[in-house]
Each structure stands twice: as structure tokens, then as C-alpha cells.
Amino acid sequence: MTTTASAVPTQADGAIMPSVPASLYRRILRRETHSSRSGAAIVVLIALVIVAAYVGLESVYAALGMRALLFSPIDVLATLLSASTTQGGLVIAAGIVAAVVGIILIVVGVTSGRRGRHTIDDSRVAVVVDDQVIAAALSRSARTAAALAPGQVTTWVSRRSARLTVTPASGVRVDEEAVLAAARDELGATAYQPPVTPEVRTTSTGRLGA
Known part of the structure; x- marks a missing residue:
């Protein structure tokens, strides 16, 4: 259990100490009970770096006419373009899922974590x-x-x-x-x-x- 200094005037060597503002206590309590989202941000950034590196590698393979490791970004792009005209419902569903994931990431990034x-x-x-x-x-x-x-x-x-x-x-x-x-x-x-x-x-x- 952690405590901070007293909020009422106290005496030190006969002198009355000024009280601590309540706003300071609120900031202290919030700092001690909440944590940053740096861990989640690092995980997301690492995932984005891995995805970007993989797409870049596949793009180089495609530009050199080599066989893709897993899938070709050009083929994926062509598939998405054709799906937008032939399978509109699937594209809308994928867009909704992407929007929900984006909202979740924004909320995680804006709000603070909680300590036990x-x-x-x-x-x-x-x-x-x-x-x-x-x-x-x-x-x-x-x-x-x-x-x-x-x-x-x-x-x-x-x-x-x-x-x-x-x-x-x-x-x-x-x-x-x-x-x-x-x-x-x-x-x-x-x-x-x-x-x-x-x-x-x-x-x-x-x-x-x-």
C-alpha cells in the first residue's frame, strides 16, 4: 500500500506547511492507478512493420518475375478490384470489419490502461x-x-x-x-x-x- 503526503497543514520545526491542492492528489492517484498503452502500441507497430516488409518483399519478387513466397500483391489487388464489382456485399463486410478494428485501435491508443x-x-x-x-x-x-x-x-x-x-x-x-x-x-x-x-x-x- 502506497501513501502520499498529508493534505492538511502540518508542522515542521514549528512552521505550518501549506496544504496540498486536491488537483495534485487527483493527478497522483490517476498516475498510480493507470498505465500507458506503450506495450499495445509497440505490438501494433511491430505488426505493421512486419506487414510492410512482407509486402515490400513480395513486390520485389513480382517486379523481378520471381515466384511469390505466399501471394502476389498484384494478384491480391486485382482480386479486390474484381470483387468490388462482382461481390459488393463481401467488400462492404470487409470494410465494416476494417472500420471496427480501426475504431478499437483508436480507443486503445487514446485511453489509458489500468493497473491492478x-x-x-x-x-x-x-x-x-x-x-x-x-x-x-x-x-x-x-x-x-x-x-x-x-x-x-x-x-x-x-x-x-x-x-x-x-x-x-x-x-x-x-x-x-x-x-x-x-x-x-x-x-x-x-x-x-x-x-x-x-x-x-x-x-x-x-x-x-x-
Whole structure:
């Protein structure tokens, strides 16, 4: 869990320190909970470079009268031109697919990625909590409420939900309501943003020696 400096005036050597602007906290929290799309951009650029290099290589082969490695760009272009007049529906469908892919790439490029973290509402400090910390706390609360052993509860936390998977001991029934109530109490004690909603799932097979 990471915290930043206090947002209320504090004293250092008898002097009152100025409060930190709320806008600064918002920028800090966004920086800590969001990531850039540089990875996705690199993958797309590499794919484009590979496609461009392949088309260039095939074009050189075609210009020299050599046999194409896979397909000739000239033959593909001729096929597309003939399809535009004889198979208009296929061309329209291909255009729609290309437009959808383009829109997806634009959205991925414009929006920022998300890190596995949540923030906590607090007027004094900016607090960021890793999702793994939340998952560990939920697992511990669930094990305590249902008298389960370590390893019998695994928790996965996403942006707005938490899934607790309970593996009971063979022949022993687990009180899912108690586990769910404990998870809700744990999440309710801390105002995570965005809010997390828990759900509990019990595996169909138990484990020996649990």
C-alpha cells in the first residue's frame, strides 16, 4: 500500500506547511492507478512493420518475375478490384470489419490502461492499495469467518468485483453466506474506489486433509 503526503497543514520545526491542492492528489492517484498503452502500441507497430516488409518483399519478387513466397500483391489487388464489382456485399463486410478494428485501435491508443490498484477516499492523504493486498485481506477474513485453513480460499480482485473461491474439506459443507458476509464487512470497512462487490463460489470437489 502506497501513501502520499498529508493534505492538511502540518508542522515542521514549528512552521505550518501549506496544504496540498486536491488537483495534485487527483493527478497522483490517476498516475498510480493507470498505465500507458506503450506495450499495445509497440505490438501494433511491430505488426505493421512486419506487414510492410512482407509486402515490400513480395513486390520485389513480382517486379523481378520471381515466384511469390505466399501471394502476389498484384494478384491480391486485382482480386479486390474484381470483387468490388462482382461481390459488393463481401467488400462492404470487409470494410465494416476494417472500420471496427480501426475504431478499437483508436480507443486503445487514446485511453489509458489500468493497473491492478484501488484508491481509498481520504481527505488527508492519497492512498493507493494494490489489488493483491485487497485479495489477501478478503481471503483472511473469509477463512476466519468459516473456520477454513490457509489455502482453502483464493481471491481474485478486478476493478469492480472480487471473486472468492472456496475449496472445502471433503465431506464438510462451507457456509457461503458467512463467507460472503465477512467479505462484505471487510470491503465495507474501507471505502475503496471504485467500489468492489464480492461474490463467493464453492468448488464442487473438496480437498483431503484441509
